[in-house]
Structures are given as C-alpha cells and as structure tokens.
Amino acid sequence: MASYLILIYDDEAVLAGADQTSAQAHLDAHRAFGAANGAAIGGANALVSTESATSIRRDPSGELTVTDGPFIETKEALGGYYLIEAADLDEAIAIAKQVPVWAGGVEVRPIRVFD
Amino acid sequence: MAGSPLAAAIAEAHRREWAFVLAATVRVTRDLDLAEECVQDAYARALESWARSGIPERPGAWLTTVARRRALDLRRRSARLARSLPLLLDDPYEPEEEPPHEVADDRLRLIFTCCHPALAPDAQVALTLRLVCGLSTTEVARAFLVSETTMAARITRAKKKIAAARIPYRVPGAEELPARTDAVLSVVHLVFTTGHTAPAGDRLVRQDLVERALDLARMLRSLLASDREVAGLLALILLTNARSATRVSAEGELLLLADQDRARWDQQAIAEGREMVREALRRRPPGRFALMAAIAAVHAEAASFEQTAWREIVALYDLLGEIWPSPVVALNRAAAIGLADGPAAGLAALDALAAEPRLATYRYLAAARADFLRRLGRGAEARGAYQEALLLTENAVERAFLADRLEALDASLRAPG
Numbered sequence: 001m002a003s004y005l006i007l008i009y010d011d012e013a014v015l016a017g018a019d020q021t022s023a024q025a026h027l028d029a030h031r032a033f034g035a036a037n038g039a040a041i042g043g044a045n046a047l048v049s050t051e052s053a054t055s056i057r058r059d060p061s062g063e064l065t066v067t068d069g070p071f072i073e074t075k076e077a078l079g080g081y082y083l084i085e086a087a088d089l090d091e092a093i094a095i096a097k098q099v100p101v102w103a104g105g106v107e108v109r110p111i112r113v114f115d
Numbered sequence: 116m117a118g119s120p121l122a123a124a125i126a127e128a129h130r131r132e133w134a135f136v137l138a139a140t141v142r143v144t145r146d147l148d149l150a151e152e153c154v155q156d157a158y159a160r161a162l163e164s165w166a167r168s169g170i171p172e173r174p175g176a177w178l179t180t181v182a183r184r185r186a187l188d189l190r191r192r193s194a195r196l197a198r199s200l201p202l203l204l205d206d207p208y209e210p211e212e213e214p215p216h217e218v219a220d221d222r223l224r225l226i227f228t229c230c231h232p233a234l235a236p237d238a239q240v241a242l243t244l245r246l247v248c249g250l251s252t253t254e255v256a257r258a259f260l261v262s263e264t265t266m267a268a269r270i271t272r273a274k275k276k277i278a279a280a281r282i283p284y285r286v287p288g289a290e291e292l293p294a295r296t297d298a299v300l301s302v303v304h305l306v307f308t309t310g311h312t313a314p315a316g317d318r319l320v321r322q323d324l325v326e327r328a329l330d331l332a333r334m335l336r337s338l339l340a341s342d343r344e345v346a347g348l349l350a351l352i353l354l355t356n357a358r359s360a361t362r363v364s365a366e367g368e369l370l371l372l373a374d375q376d377r378a379r380w381d382q383q384a385i386a387e388g389r390e391m392v393r394e395a396l397r398r399r400p401p402g403r404f405a406l407m408a409a410i411a412a413v414h415a416e417a418a419s420f421e422q423t424a425w426r427e428i429v430a431l432y433d434l435l436g437e438i439w440p441s442p443v444v445a446l447n448r449a450a451a452i453g454l455a456d457g458p459a460a461g462l463a464a465l466d467a468l469a470a471e472p473r474l475a476t477y478r479y480l481a482a483a484r485a486d487f488l489r490r491l492g493r494g495a496e497a498r499g500a501y502q503e504a505l506l507l508t509e510n511a512v513e514r515a516f517l518a519d520r521l522e523a524l525d526a527s528l529r530a531p532g
Contacts, residue, residue, distance in 0.1 A: 002281050088283040089233055090291075110280045 001085050003042065003111035004092040009076040010104035012049050018102070029100035037095055043083040050077045076104040083111075124170045125161060132175035133249030134334065138221035139179045141284060143186040147246065147274050150186065157182035179218055222247070223286045223338050230299040231282045238273035239302050245270055247334075248327050258324055260315055296339065300348050300404060303331045307352050311359075315509035319363050325356055343395045347404030350391030354411035357384035369516035373420040385415045403439040406431055425455035442473045450483045458487040478507035482517065489520075494528045 018026070034041060050070040059065045070077060082099065086092035089108070096108045136157065140150040157178045171177040229242040237259075244250045244258065256266035276282065287295040310324025332349040339345045361375035392412045395405035410431045417423035432448035445468055453461015465484050474480045485500035501521040508514050 088281040088285075089231075090283050090285070090287070093233070108280075 001087055002092075002113075004084050004086055004089075004096075005109050005111060006082040006084060006092075006096045006099055007078055007107045007109065008080045008082075008099060008101060008104070009074075009107065010079045010102045011075060012077055012079070014103045015049070015079070026100060026102065033098055033100055037084070037098065040084045040086060040095055041082055042085055044081065046080040047078065049079070079104075121162070121166055121170065124165065124174065125158065128161070128174040128178060129158060129249055130330065132178055134222045134225060134247045135175055135220065136178045136182050137246060137249070138225040139218045140182045140186050141225065142219075142221060143183050143190060145284075147277065149189065150182075151246070153182045153185040153189070154178070156185055176218075183218075220338070221284075222334065224284050226299055226335070226338075227286055227295060228277065228282060228284050230295070230302045231277075232295070232298055233280060233282055234273050234276060236302075236305075238269055239298070240305055241266060241270050242273050243302050243331070244306065244327065247331065250327070254323075258309065258321065296342055296344065299335065300344055303328055303335065304348060304351075304404070306331065307355075311355060312513075313510055317511045319369060319510060319512040320359060322359070325352075325359070328352055329356065343398035344402040344404050346391045347395035347402055347406075347408050350388045350395055350408035351404055351411055353384045353388035353391065354408060354415050357381040357388065357415060363512060367512065367515075368519070369512050372414065377417075377419065380415065388412065388415065400438065401434070403435060406435040406438070410435075423454070425451055429455055442468065442471045442477070443479075445471070446474060446477070446480055446483065453483075453487050458490040462487040462491065476507055478504050478513070481507060485520070489524060494524060498524055498528070 030046075034044065053068075053070040054066060055069060055071045056064055056066050057071075082095075084092060084095055086095060089110075092108050096106050099106050133154070137150055137154045140153050141147060144150040144153065160181055161174070161178060165171070226243065226247055229246055230239045234242065241255050241259070244255045245252065250258070252267050252270060253263055255270070256263045259266070261269075286292075306324055307328035310321040310326075310328060312319060313321045329352050332345070332352050335342075335345045336349050357380050358372075358375060360381070361377075361379050362370055364370050388408065389412050392405065392408045395401065395408060398405060401409070410428055413424050413428050413431070428451045429448060432444060432451055436444050436448060446465070449461060449464035449468060452464045462484065465480065465487065468474055468480065481500050481504035485497050485504055488494075488497035488500055498521065501517055501524065505514060505517045505521070508517060
C-alpha cells in the first residue's frame, strides 16, 4: 500500500455564490464519499477560503515577509484534501474520481517515503 | 559479421521478441531499468553463445531464460531490490515455481504501463518505442527530432513517475479497458503518422517508424483479438502504407494521390487491410480507426483518382466527424466535398473552417485552398495560399512540391491570355 494526497482545487467564486441548499448537498456528497471510502481515508480537511490565507516568503534581501493572500493566485484554489491509502495509482485515481467538486478538479500526489 | 545468419537472427529476435523478453523480465525485477539491463545483457550473451552453439530453436525462450536468470541473480544479491519494489504486480511472483517454457505473456501489461494516461502523451510514445519496440534512446530521439539529452530526460522522468506514483504493471479491468485501449491505439497511430509523413526533415517517409507502428498494431491484434478498433488501426496502417512505394517519384518528388501509379500499390497489404476493415466495421457504431480505415479502403479500391467514390468518402467523414470531431477531420471532409461536387463547393466548405483557430497554422488547409482556387482560375488568391502553405511546411519533400506548384502557377499567370 502507498499513501496519496488528493488535493481539491475549486473555483471559490462558485463556492461563495452557492445557496444554502446546494452547499448542504455538497457537504452531504462529501459525507457520502467519506462513508463509501472510509477504509482508505486516513485524514481529510476543508480549508477556509483563500481570503483568509497568509503567505510568508523571503524577499530579495533574505528577510521573511508576511503578506495577505495565497502563495499563488489562481482561479481554482486549493480548498481541501483527503489523505488516502491505495495499492497503486489506478486505485488512487479510482477514489479521486469520486471526490465531489464544484467546478474544479483534484490532483493526486504520492506521499514521499524516506528510507 | 554484419549480414551473417547470426546477425540476422539477433536482429530478428530483437524485433520480434524484445517486448516479450522484457515484459517477462520486469516480473522478476519489478523495475524497468534493471529489466532493460538484464535483457540487453541477454542479447549480448546471445551473440557469443549462438556463435558457439548455434541459433536456438526458440530464440525468444532462450533470451527470456537468460534475462530472467540474470535478474534473479541480481535480485538475490541486492538487498536494495528486495526492499524497494517500485512496480506493483497483482500476483506475487515466485520465480522458482515457473518453468521457462510456461512464462506468461506479459506484453499487454508492459504496453498498458507505457501508455498509462498519468504519463504525458510524448512520454507514452517514447516509452512505447523504447520498452515495447526496444529502440535505443538515440533512435527514439532521432525519430522525434529532439536531442538525445532531451529524450533521455523525458524517458527518465516517465520511468521515475511510474515508480514514484506506483503506476501498476497490469492489464486494466473490463470497465477501464476500452478507454485504456484507445490510449494505446492513439500512441501507435501517432508513431505511424509521424513515420508516414515526417513533420520535418529531408525525407517524406520515415519507414523505420512505419514498420514499428505496423509491428505494434500486429502485436496488439494478436493480444486483443476481439477488439474491433485494434482491427481498425491495423487496417488503417496496412491500407495507407500500401501506397508508400508510389508517394514519391524516382526523383524524390511528392506525388499526390491523383498522380500515383496504382498498379504499384501493395495488393497483398490492401487485401489484408480490406479484410480487417470488414471486421472493424462490425462494431456498432464503428470506431474512429475503423472509419479512417474504411476511407483508406475506398481509395485503395478505386481504379483511378477520378473513379474514386468521393460521395462515399464524404459520408464516412460525416460519420467520423460525429464520433471524433476534430478540425483535421473537418478539413479532410471539405477536401472530399471539393472532389465530389467541384472546387467551388470544396472552397466553400474550406472557408467555413477558416475561423477554426487550430487550423490557422495547419499547412494542409492553406494547400487545399490553394488547389481549389487554382482550379477555379483565381490565380492571385491561389498564389497567396501556396505561399502561406510554404511558410507552414517544414518537410523538404512537401516544400519542394509546393514550390513547384507556385512556379507553375506563376508561369501560367505570366502567359498571355
């Protein structure tokens, strides 16, 4: 078995504009996904929107600067993740295809193992 | 020893058995690089051993046994190998239990791993040529006109991803199989089209790539015998390649379909291709390769260019456009309309595509427009279209053809009356 991180990228504008009913339906879809794949899921979280993000990086003089906003501005922003266990990439992709998304998609990354 | 029976036997075994030997060895090593080393080593040993003891009755079995024995030795010796098993197998392999003459045919696993959708398309093609066809990195680089360094990096990166992301060494299940098979066929088709009309360079055809594509299609046909699209792709390659001897004149000039000597088309390939088309078209609805092959069959069956069943070709392009909408299909359809209904109708159909951004830099659109304009007597516009086509063409043989057409047009424009 190997560990993979499924990163969920979605359009925050679509999320923000969703009404109560569809927001609830989306949440229910995630619960259903969690129930269906419980054995494989090792952890999961949803993130507060990128408006709340703070980035820290080095400026040219080597000083750490703290700025408002996500590290990279994109239309589809990282909005949550699932940590899963799968036998191989095909199995990980099969699980990742079931992750509910609004308007974006997901990225599957193997977790690095150090021996 | 070049030209000797031994050299010929090794070359033959390399072409026919490489995929089988490598696929069987990956089972033992579970590592593509190491498996490649072991197989290369087996071919090197064959050179000595076969010179001494004669060419074995079944060279593939001999090579597989030697390559796997080497892999086993290395596996026993290396603790690293025992620890890291980057390639997954459905079934754990116990080498001692398997007598060599019953080695499972793992070629499909190898092909599906090379053409996994998680790999970039250019990496899929490179890996297939390297691992399934056994081409050296130098040869693959030359085929795609990139530097050896670039190609080596591309192949290394793809192999690393297979290991790191754990792309399985497996034939996909029934549910995934059609889509995954289509990905494999796309790779083989790309190898073929790259060979059939080289995107750049001095030669129109890269026959080596065409041969590899044909080998791959035949291999798939033997391994996935019930898949109609596999039959379709094999038919397409056979029927298109049947014209290869007549596409360039003795002087190296490009000859269009209209000017080719049909008596010199490969009738054996056409017969085999037509049989494959019939089988491929039994799928309902027919797939894209079956339809492309059917179009090639209509050309192959026509006694002359003029007697070609252009309306049937237009109808086949209509079907193809429905299941595989692509600007290139639309362009070919428009060209066929021009031949069925005259250059004015063809030009109208082409102009309907002018807004398609993916055709803006496509040399055959400009070339087809130029031809219809010329036949309509609109010389000045034809001239502009030929010049545009020339700007977009990098194959030397195609360039020479367009330059000739332009020159002939200029001569006719200068001629009085």
